[in-house]
Amino acid sequence: xxxxxxxxxxxxxxxxxxxxxxxxxxxxxxxxxxxxxxxxxxxxxxxxxxxxxxxxxxxxxxxxxxxxxxxxxxxxxxxxxxxxxxxxxxxxxxxxxxxxxxxxxxxxxxxxxxxxxxxxxxxxxxxxxxxxxxxxxxxxxxxxxxxxxxxxxxxxxxxxxxxxxxxxxxxxxxxxxxxxxxxxxxxxxxxxxxxxxxxxxxxxxxxxxxxxxxxxxxxxxxxxxxxxxxxxxxxxxxxxxxxxxxxxxxxxxxxxxxxxxxxxxxxxxxxxxx
Amino acid sequence: xxxxxxxxxxxxxxxxxxxxxxxxxxxxxxxxxxxxxxxxxxxxxxxxxxxxxxxxxxxxxxxxxxxxxxxxxxxxxxxxxxxxxxxxxxxxxxxxxxxxxxxxxxxxxxxxxxxxxxxxxxxxxxxxxxxxxxxxxxxxxxxxxxxxxxxxxxxxxxxxxxxxxxxxxxxxxxxxxxxxxxxxxxxxxxxxxxxxxxxxxxxxxxxx
Numbered sequence: 331x332x333x334x335x336x337x338x339x340x341x342x343x344x345x346x347x348x349x350x351x352x353x354x355x356x357x358x359x360x361x362x363x364x365x366x367x368x369x370x371x372x373x374x375x376x377x378x379x380x381x382x383x384x385x386x387x388x389x390x391x392x393x394x395x396x397x398x399x400x401x402x403x404x405x406x407x408x409x410x411x412x413x414x415x416x417x418x419x420x421x422x423x424x425x426x427x428x429x430x431x432x433x434x435x436x437x438x439x440x441x442x443x444x445x446x447x448x449x450x451x452x453x454x455x456x457x458x459x460x461x462x463x464x465x466x467x468x469x470x471x472x473x474x475x476x477x478x479x480x481x482x483x484x485x486x487x488x489x490x491x492x493x494x495x496x497x498x499x500x501x502x503x504x505x506x507x508x509x510x511x512x513x514x515x516x517x518x519x520x521x522x523x524x525x526x527x528x529x530x531x532x533x534x535x536x537x538x539x540x541x542x543x544x545x546x547x548x549x550x551x552x553x554x555x556x557x558x559x560x561x562x563x564x565x566x567x568x569x570x571x572x573x574x575x576x577x578x579x580x581x582x583x584x585x586x587x588x589x590x591x592x593x594x595x596x597x598x599x600x601x602x603x604x
Numbered sequence: 605x606x607x608x609x610x611x612x613x614x615x616x617x618x619x620x621x622x623x624x625x626x627x628x629x630x631x632x633x634x635x636x637x638x639x640x641x642x643x644x645x646x647x648x649x650x651x652x653x654x655x656x657x658x659x660x661x662x663x664x665x666x667x668x669x670x671x672x673x674x675x676x677x678x679x680x681x682x683x684x685x686x687x688x689x690x691x692x693x694x695x696x697x698x699x700x701x702x703x704x705x706x707x708x709x710x711x712x713x714x715x716x717x718x719x720x721x722x723x724x725x726x727x728x729x730x731x732x733x734x735x736x737x738x739x740x741x742x743x744x745x746x747x748x749x750x751x752x753x754x755x756x757x758x759x760x761x762x763x764x765x766x767x768x769x770x771x772x773x774x775x776x777x778x779x780x781x782x783x784x785x786x787x788x789x790x791x792x793x794x795x796x797x798x799x800x801x802x803x804x805x806x807x808x809x810x811x812x
Contacts, residue, residue, distance in 0.1 A: 482676070
């Protein structure tokens with residue numbers, strides 16, 4: 331799905347005005363996993379679509395009322411130890427499936443891996459945004475896989491904690507767009523410049539689904555494994571208290587040094603200057 | 605369905621891709637699906653190493669399994685198969701890994717987790733899907749075979765235990781010069797899953 335420009339997070343702004351509650355029409359697919367190029371450039375189109383359609387009460391009603399549901403729970407043995415795995419979905423509150431079924435499917439999925447007791451003390455929590463190239467293929471262009479492994483190891487060593495895996499590939503631009511950005515990076519642009527060149531923002535994530543999942547898991551205070559001040563701020567503003575930020579810094583690869591420098595210098599990530 | 609007029613497989617980008625297994629070229633592909641289907645488009649990645657033209661290359665078609673590939677699940681053998689395939693390609697210095705978006709054999713992540721719930725209550729993989737009203741496998745491997753065609757690869761040495769994959773490629777006009785097993789040491793957590801693959805789905809597994 332490419333519900334990015336307005337973000338699935340809008341879903342949860344129930345107190346917001348009618349206008350802000352709008353979730354943004356997505357040329358949606360039920361597949362949230364890969365995403366498609368066009369989300370960012372679509373931003374302009376989507377804004378245009380919104381200004382035209384926002385006043386349509388029926389349309390608004392169909393897309394404004396989303397709720398987050400736990401859709402599945404299972405045993406999850408991994409190489410890091412045994413977790414429970416939960417599937418969460420942001421779903422429309424009313425079944426709006428009809429002629430245009432795609433609207434009803436404009437939800438978003440996330441999974442939560444939970445180990446041990448996460449209630450008697452603020453648990454270790456990692457909010458990991460999908461990076462297929464890093465998480466699956468151990469890409470050395472970024473530090474995503476290393477961070478994922480670090481977080482799972484820390485949780486396993488502690489014996490408790492939560493890893494939330496949200497499907498926000500490439501900070502929300504989608505996999506194919508991320509590849510296009512890599513093409514530009516291969517020609518010398520940095521991460522931020524490449525996204526700008528393609529007409530995207532650098533980061534579309536709002537972390538509202540993760541915050542809601544934590545609430546549903548009954549977790550109000552966390553020790554957040556992150557280098558990203560935006561994640562801390564997003565959780566705090568969603569009412570989840572970050573009692574501690576635990577560094578998720580990893581040893582850079584030769585190929586990821588520029589990527590990490592850009593994270594530090596342009597995105598304010600809390601990384602050591604090497 | 606008419607597969608390819610006009611050839612619907614598009615390259616979206618081609619990039620340098622250094623990984624822990626070595627350096628690949630990574631190419632993104634996508635293909636539109638019929639107007640009434642969800643999703644409307646499907647995507648896949650091809651990781652290419654070395655010379656894949658002068659003889660039939662090692663090819664692995666890997667269907668996405670987020671839990672196995674990324675999160676280290678021991679419920680299935682996906683992650684280990686992926687790593688085995690990448691290691692084999694790297695040690696040969698040449699080959700192609702196609703990673704297709706067909707989570708849970710095409711049922712999607714949420715449905716797969718629903719099926720896991722039923723499996724925890726005693727169903728096997730096939731029974732769980734049936735209870736959910738789903739087929740056990742929706743994959744047709746059309747995008748992967750289209751990608752091989754675009755890459756100019758007409759003959760492959762296919763890394764798989766799955767006779768359906770061999771057949772699908774051959775039906776699509778890709779010659780499978782050899783099938784190379786992609787069998788990994790079974791984890792105790794995956795035993796029932798693997799037995800079902802062998803007994804009900806006809807996978808060619810010898811280590812059970």
